[in-house]
Amino acid sequence: MIRLVRAEFTKLTTTRLIYGLTAAMAAFAALTVVANVIIAGEQGDPLSAYSLPALVAAPVTLLSGAALLLGILGMATEFRHQTVTQTFLVTPHRGRVVAAKLVAYPLAGIVLTLTILAFTAAVATGWLAAKGITPSLVGAIGVALGHVLLGAVLAAGLCALIGVGVAALVRNQVAALVGVAVWVLVVEGLLMSLVNAPSLGKWLPSAAAAALTNPGGAHLSRLAGTLLLAAYALALAAAGTRLVVRRDIT
Amino acid sequence: MAVITIQGLTKRFGEVVAVDDLSFEVDQGTVVGFLGPNGAGKTTTLRMLLGLVSPTAGSARIDGKPYRELTDPVRHVGAVLEASSFHPGRSARNHLRVVATAAGLPLTRADEVLAQVGLAEAAHRRVGGFSLGMRQRLGLATALLGDPQVLILDEPANGLDPEGVHWLRGLLRQLADQGRTVLVSSHVLAEVAQTVDQVVIIAAGRLVTQSTLAALTARTDQLVRVRTPQADTLRSLLAAQGIQAHPDGTDQLLAVGTTTEAVGRAAAAAGVVIYEMGAERSNLEDVFLQLTTKQGVHS
Numbered sequence: 001m002i003r004l005v006r007a008e009f010t011k012l013t014t015t016r017l018i019y020g021l022t023a024a025m026a027a028f029a030a031l032t033v034v035a036n037v038i039i040a041g042e043q044g045d046p047l048s049a050y051s052l053p054a055l056v057a058a059p060v061t062l063l064s065g066a067a068l069l070l071g072i073l074g075m076a077t078e079f080r081h082q083t084v085t086q087t088f089l090v091t092p093h094r095g096r097v098v099a100a101k102l103v104a105y106p107l108a109g110i111v112l113t114l115t116i117l118a119f120t121a122a123v124a125t126g127w128l129a130a131k132g133i134t135p136s137l138v139g140a141i142g143v144a145l146g147h148v149l150l151g152a153v154l155a156a157g158l159c160a161l162i163g164v165g166v167a168a169l170v171r172n173q174v175a176a177l178v179g180v181a182v183w184v185l186v187v188e189g190l191l192m193s194l195v196n197a198p199s200l201g202k203w204l205p206s207a208a209a210a211a212l213t214n215p216g217g218a219h220l221s222r223l224a225g226t227l228l229l230a231a232y233a234l235a236l237a238a239a240g241t242r243l244v245v246r247r248d249i250t
Numbered sequence: 251m252a253v254i255t256i257q258g259l260t261k262r263f264g265e266v267v268a269v270d271d272l273s274f275e276v277d278q279g280t281v282v283g284f285l286g287p288n289g290a291g292k293t294t295t296l297r298m299l300l301g302l303v304s305p306t307a308g309s310a311r312i313d314g315k316p317y318r319e320l321t322d323p324v325r326h327v328g329a330v331l332e333a334s335s336f337h338p339g340r341s342a343r344n345h346l347r348v349v350a351t352a353a354g355l356p357l358t359r360a361d362e363v364l365a366q367v368g369l370a371e372a373a374h375r376r377v378g379g380f381s382l383g384m385r386q387r388l389g390l391a392t393a394l395l396g397d398p399q400v401l402i403l404d405e406p407a408n409g410l411d412p413e414g415v416h417w418l419r420g421l422l423r424q425l426a427d428q429g430r431t432v433l434v435s436s437h438v439l440a441e442v443a444q445t446v447d448q449v450v451i452i453a454a455g456r457l458v459t460q461s462t463l464a465a466l467t468a469r470t471d472q473l474v475r476v477r478t479p480q481a482d483t484l485r486s487l488l489a490a491q492g493i494q495a496h497p498d499g500t501d502q503l504l505a506v507g508t509t510t511e512a513v514g515r516a517a518a519a520a521g522v523v524i525y526e527m528g529a530e531r532s533n534l535e536d537v538f539l540q541l542t543t544k545q546g547v548h549s
Contacts, residue, residue, distance in 0.1 A: 089324070
């Protein structure tokens with residue numbers, strides 16, 4: 001099992017995807033810091049030592065999307081390029097292959113998230129330092145940062161898990177990507193307006209993810225959000241695994 | 251001893267019966283050509299043998315076990331299926347390293363098999379830029395990674411240029427000389443005729459014949475071509491003597507497994523007019539075509 005997870009990491013690190021994605025996320029994170037520093041004072045509070053957690057939290061939602069993308073591509077590229085044939089020749093116990101992906105891509109999503117957040121924190125700290133502000137990590141700021149990181153790590157891991165599950169179900173890479181985008185951007189909104197009950201909206205997958213990435217407001221608590229998102233992820237992963245194990249690879 | 255055992259293997263895709271009650275065996279240390287026209291069910295059979303497709307009925311076993319139950323399948327069986335199953339953005343060497351990692355093989359094997367198939371120079375190039383022939387070589391390198399005793403190759407000559415086909419023959423011969431068992435499919439008999447000991451011929455999902463190449467060669471040279479205005483009469487006359495004859499065009503018959511003397515006597519006895527008659531030196535390809543076209547199946 002460990003060697004299968006390692007094989008997944010070898011797959012991930014031997015194509016350009018992860019490097020391009022990391023660079024894009026780093027660029028986006030740097031932009032969010034710049035944007036937040038510029039608007040600070042005009043909208044919301046002026047910059048202070050307490051701005052650091054909010055600056056670091058800015059790219060978290062997009063990072064959970066990046067983790068979702070990693071999960072989808074980790075599974076769907078196998079079908080797109082038919083490498084799944086070779087993969088299943090090496091490991092005919094297909095459930096183990098899917099299990100290895102369910103371990104590898106959440107880990108990859110978490111590593112990506114922590115890397116980008118560390119970079120974001122470094123840029124933000126540097127900028128604050130240039131303005132003569134030195135945040136102390138002891139006390140309230142440190143606790144707030146810890147909450148941001150915890151939420152980001154949970155969201156990235158679970159979103160990558162969902163990605164693997166969705167791609168195992170759909171198999172077609174484009175369909176999986178478009179399907180997830182349509183679900184998040186259109187279907188959830190339609191469902192909300194159809195049932196006309198905003199209180200139900202928080203039970204939808206992207207609202208559960210938002211409970212981790214943007215806690216507070218109408219969202220569920222972080223624990224409830226984690227459990228709900230994990231339930232969605234496991235249901236999708238179980239259904240996807242079942243299909244992948246049974247389907248003919250032609 | 252049979253290394254590969256196919257028994258009553260059947261696969262239905264909806265209404266289509268791709269493989270129909272197919273049975274044959276491949277003995278240890280033999281090179282067997284698995285032949286049939288495109289669409290005969292060769293690929294589906296091999297995919298069932300490799301655990302990728304589930305049979306509707308019957309079984310396909312390697313050393314007595316279904317592929318999915320083999321421990322360490324890569325050290326046991328090497329397979330080349332289609333030439334396109336590589337990530338185009340990954341280098342040849344990294345592709346092999348992924349497989350080696352998953353199979354628990356030393357990563358140094360990647361460079362060894364690349365050298366073995368003549369791809370050492372291209373090791374660091376992305377597979378997306380590879381020619382079809384290079385992909386076939388990389389597929390073979392992947393199959394050889396675990397140094398397996400059994401090789402299953404699906405149309406490995408597809409896309410190879412004449413030099414590549416020549417190289418492939420040499421490699422197959424070399425693998426066979428090392429005592430490995432090879433099952434190699436092709437839709438062109440000539441591609442494998444110089445390499446294989448035995449042939450398994452299928453058409454429309456069913457077994458047509460399994461024989462040694464020598465026995466197949468013996469079936470050549472036994473055709474008699476007759477041009478006659480009474481083709482149907484002669485055909486039933488010959489059939490009464492147990493000689494199969496197939497119409498070939500409007501006024502021609504092709505009698506199988508007989509001599510010009512026998513056909514001449516039968517025609518003379520019944521007063522059948524013959525314009526032309528001759529023994530034909532059919533080649534292996536003719537035999538193959540005869541066996542796999544519709545009339546051949548009934549012969």
